[in-house]
Amino acid sequence: MTRQDSEPQDDIDPRVVSRHGLTEDEYAALRSGLGRTPTLVELGIASVMWSEHCSYKSSRIHLKKLPTTGAAVLQGPGENAGAVDIGDGLAAVFKIESHNHPSFIEPYQGAATGVGGILRDIFTMGARPIALLDSLRFGPLDDVKNRYLFERVVAGISGYGNCIGVPTVGGEVAFHELYASNPLVNVFCLGLAPKDRLFRAKASGVGNSVMYVGAKTGRDGIHGATMASEEFNEGSAAKRPMVQVGDPFTEKLLLEACLELMAHDFIVGIQDMGAAGLTSSSCEMAGRGGTGIEIDVSLVPTRETGMTPYEIMLSESQERMLLVAKPGCEDAIKALFAKWELEAAVIGRVTDTGRLVVRDLDQVAAEMPIHVLTEGAPKYERPLAPPPFLEMLQGLALEGLPVVGSPGQHLLTLLALPTIASKAWVFDQYDHMVGTNTVVLPGSDAAVLRVKGTSTALAVSVDGNSRYCMLNPYVGGMIAVAEACRNVVCSGARPIGATDCLNFGNPERPEVMWQFAMVIEGMADACRALGVPVVSGNVSFYNETRGLGVYPTPIVGVVGKAAIDHVTTQWFKADGDAVVLLGETKEELGGTEYLASVHHREQGLPPELDLDAEKKLYECCLELAAAGLLQSAHDCSDGGLAVALAECCVSSEAWVGAEIEIANPRGFREDALLFGESQSRIVVSVGADRVARVIEIAARWGVPVARVGWTGGDRLQIVIEGRVVVDVAVADAAKAWSEGLPTSLKGSTCAPT
Amino acid sequence: MKVAVVVFPGSNCDRDCQDVARDVVGASVQPVWHRAAVLPSVDLVILPGGFSYGDYLRTGALAACSPIMDAVRAHAARGGLVLGICNGFQILIESGLLPGALLRNASLRFICRTVGVRVERTDTPFTTRYTPGQVLRLPIAHADGSYWADSPTLQRLRDEGRIVFRYAALPGRPAAEANPNGSVDAIAGICNEGRNVLGLMPHPERASEDQLGGRDGLALFESAVDSLCGA
Numbered sequence: 004m005t006r007q008d009s010e011p012q013d014d015i016d017p018r019v020v021s022r023h024g025l026t027e028d029e030y031a032a033l034r035s036g037l038g039r040t041p042t043l044v045e046l047g048i049a050s051v052m053w054s055e056h057c058s059y060k061s062s063r064i065h066l067k068k069l070p071t072t073g074a075a076v077l078q079g080p081g082e083n084a085g086a087v088d089i090g091d092g093l094a095a096v097f098k099i100e101s102h103n104h105p106s107f108i109e110p111y112q113g114a115a116t117g118v119g120g121i122l123r124d125i126f127t128m129g130a131r132p133i134a135l136l137d138s139l140r141f142g143p144l145d146d147v148k149n150r151y152l153f154e155r156v157v158a159g160i161s162g163y164g165n166c167i168g169v170p171t172v173g174g175e176v177a178f179h180e181l182y183a184s185n186p187l188v189n190v191f192c193l194g195l196a197p198k199d200r201l202f203r204a205k206a207s208g209v210g211n212s213v214m215y216v217g218a219k220t221g222r223d224g225i226h227g228a229t230m231a232s233e234e235f236n237e238g239s240a241a242k243r244p245m246v247q248v249g250d251p252f253t254e255k256l257l258l259e260a261c262l263e264l265m266a267h268d269f270i271v272g273i274q275d276m277g278a279a280g281l282t283s284s285s286c287e288m289a290g291r292g293g294t295g296i297e298i299d300v301s302l303v304p305t306r307e308t309g310m311t312p313y314e315i316m317l318s319e320s321q322e323r324m325l326l327v328a329k330p331g332c333e334d335a336i337k338a339l340f341a342k343w344e345l346e347a348a349v350i351g352r353v354t355d356t357g358r359l360v361v362r363d364l365d366q367v368a369a370e371m372p373i374h375v376l377t378e379g380a381p382k383y384e385r386p387l388a389p390p391p392f393l394e395m396l397q398g399l400a401l402e403g404l405p406v407v408g409s410p411g412q413h414l415l416t417l418l419a420l421p422t423i424a425s426k427a428w429v430f431d432q433y434d435h436m437v438g439t440n441t442v443v444l445p446g447s448d449a450a451v452l453r454v455k456g457t458s459t460a461l462a463v464s465v466d467g468n469s470r471y472c473m474l475n476p477y478v479g480g481m482i483a484v485a486e487a488c489r490n491v492v493c494s495g496a497r498p499i500g501a502t503d504c505l506n507f508g509n510p511e512r513p514e515v516m517w518q519f520a521m522v523i524e525g526m527a528d529a530c531r532a533l534g535v536p537v538v539s540g541n542v543s544f545y546n547e548t549r550g551l552g553v554y555p556t557p558i559v560g561v562v563g564k565a566a567i568d569h570v571t572t573q574w575f576k577a578d579g580d581a582v583v584l585l586g587e588t589k590e591e592l593g594g595t596e597y598l599a600s601v602h603h604r605e606q607g608l609p610p611e612l613d614l615d616a617e618k619k620l621y622e623c624c625l626e627l628a629a630a631g632l633l634q635s636a637h638d639c640s641d642g643g644l645a646v647a648l649a650e651c652c653v654s655s656e657a658w659v660g661a662e663i664e665i666a667n668p669r670g671f672r673e674d675a676l677l678f679g680e681s682q683s684r685i686v687v688s689v690g691a692d693r694v695a696r697v698i699e700i701a702a703r704w705g706v707p708v709a710r711v712g713w714t715g716g717d718r719l720q721i722v723i724e725g726r727v728v729v730d731v732a733v734a735d736a737a738k739a740w741s742e743g744l745p746t747s748l749k750g751s752t753c754a755p756t
Numbered sequence: 757m758k759v760a761v762v763v764f765p766g767s768n769c770d771r772d773c774q775d776v777a778r779d780v781v782g783a784s785v786q787p788v789w790h791r792a793a794v795l796p797s798v799d800l801v802i803l804p805g806g807f808s809y810g811d812y813l814r815t816g817a818l819a820a821c822s823p824i825m826d827a828v829r830a831h832a833a834r835g836g837l838v839l840g841i842c843n844g845f846q847i848l849i850e851s852g853l854l855p856g857a858l859l860r861n862a863s864l865r866f867i868c869r870t871v872g873v874r875v876e877r878t879d880t881p882f883t884t885r886y887t888p889g890q891v892l893r894l895p896i897a898h899a900d901g902s903y904w905a906d907s908p909t910l911q912r913l914r915d916e917g918r919i920v921f922r923y924a925a926l927p928g929r930p931a932a933e934a935n936p937n938g939s940v941d942a943i944a945g946i947c948n949e950g951r952n953v954l955g956l957m958p959h960p961e962r963a964s965e966d967q968l969g970g971r972d973g974l975a976l977f978e979s980a981v982d983s984l985c986g987a
Contacts, residue, residue, distance in 0.1 A: 161866050166807040168768025252766050252810025432866045434897040436962050439772040453967060
């Protein structure tokens, strides 16, 4: 075993510091915190603990603005996942996390280990994972490299999720050129736990054994956290060894072993080893416990020979957990993990020194105060400034926008866009039924899972529109929360909590930091107004390549609670039902998919969002669902009302046409009526004899309401003030919608029929 | 009816099978760990779906070597009922309890979808409650479900009426969609000579409750219950 990593002083020169991702100032702060020059191992430890990914140094002061409390919140941000009381003695445990940078370098393993990581965050809390969702962004599919990334990411999520037996029940995929070198892979997981048996990641009890369980440690993923905290450049492909490699079979064993462990009373705390592996898990657990930790790396099970303390502390090998055992329970724990054929070893103990001590047998490789690594991490209040071009982009004079083509043609074009078209090609590769809990399968506004043994169902949706956030990050942030909530409400479920994944460019650029701050303010205002606390989340900065960054992309995951008997889906169910529009259509085309795809412009202001109107819409829709009045409910989003109506017609196996009549008393542009993305609107279908009651309930809530037509027939016809503006065969709409994505993957652009 | 559900490392659908057998069918159910040398005294042994041993080597290959499989073979030899679902079917084939092979889907991708499955034979203990030719809606979820057997084996299966289920187009869907994975002769499920061991790729336990979209799979379990009470 080599000793060079424990040799201090002279090996640390400015190049070594810089390669570790620390600035000169940060290094000076580290030296000051230690009271001396760090060893190489200590430098490695500090570099990952102080990386953006682990320390949130650029985001912490802004994240404080998000509302995180509520009567039903059992656990807010600060632990591995958040938890909300759902009744019947159960807690919903959930979180969303990003794995963007590894997925660009090695898309299959990057996505697979993203799934593995979020699963561990859930079951480390004592919750059995019951559902996965993913939010993905790629560059346009006419480029072979983007097709490759997309196919391999989906394959990675499929390969890992299916093997471990947790259903992937929903998500979203969108395509835009700015994601070409910066794909986004955000993975959400929901689990269930007994609410009085949640486990936390705290190292307490001086003298208690610290145990390592799971897979053996290898050299994969070293400095993964640092890699996620930097932009990409020409040399990025060489970073492949930094991508972790996942084994879903081992994770399945680990999941079952951990849940079995948690049914006993053997442990004080447990945390998964994710980014920065053994380093972050030991520091964070000790930090929360106000204790210290001593680790002997020679006791860590390794699968490669000659691993140094540096490598062992920084490895991001997957499928490993760190736990603190209650006194005398070590042998029982070892026996339990032996049954599942997993490693279990005592590798250290909890101390009262407040220090992290890393030994290699009798040699000390690192000794650092924990608080320097955790609270002592840099906290930046980076400069903010709106992008100079923004005001110009926000201008959109509708009078100057020509009327081109025909609305019917535009509808088919929009339906065939990969961002809007059917995602069946994706979710057919995910086992979305394992667990026998999925009552609403992928394809509706939200996925819905039953909770066996109760009359409760949980609805889940992830959503985020980056174009809105680019044009006005405050409004875009609000809308990200509102859209996810609205999807859940359309399923008949009341939102009970949110998690967020914030994907942004380089925070050292004032425009990016300004976008981040404004998005958070928007999200915070929306969460407060809508009564939805943020219980967990993740920040991913540095989604930039060669200076070109992504649009601000906050992805919000919302969980809602419904009664199992009142669950609603988005497609029309029968001929002869009334189609009713809840909400008001305004004349706004800014930031719409229609404006981008047909007019090739990304400008204007995003649609307005009146949070008060949005809240009333939810109450109205939930009352309608609870009263059993709804045949279907679908919110208007990308592509506006026309696309929403078409989706109601084609998104189930049994197509149902519709005849729609829209009044236009104020003489709006027809394309704004059809494709504008006004917020706070839901299209519902109801039995003919229920229309009066629906209108009465909506009026009582102060929600604008109008019956706009009837379901039936094999065409979708939309009439505005007596003129037919859209008249397409449902079969043609269905073809455009269902073939949009597969056609794009063949390397050709899809043309409307 | 007394049911044992074998749990291998990597089985995923074991709890689903237990839940359906206990809560929907009303049987008494227990899980049995793969390392057990003996089976409890039961009427029906279920080998559930999942990814036993992560599909290392070949699907079902390692699980077929589990200690419990000797007891499963003995139970089958005595005429006891054995039901292999998805990975369970793969394990039955690797164990020699059923003939043929299950290969990678023709599309080379995992497929999760509800498909049409036609009941070809109602003279097995698992299919008496169906009508001959009835087309069921059952979910599949697999990457390696393409059934293959050599010509003599196929001929034997046909001659002996041991092809129990075939994939079929759902009403109103194009015929081209009928065979989702390229299985030879669209075979979805087969039985042994004694007709007491059934393997099928579709998941009947996922189609046993209206709440999940349909109950076409329930009759498979109910037929098994019937077979224990006489005839």
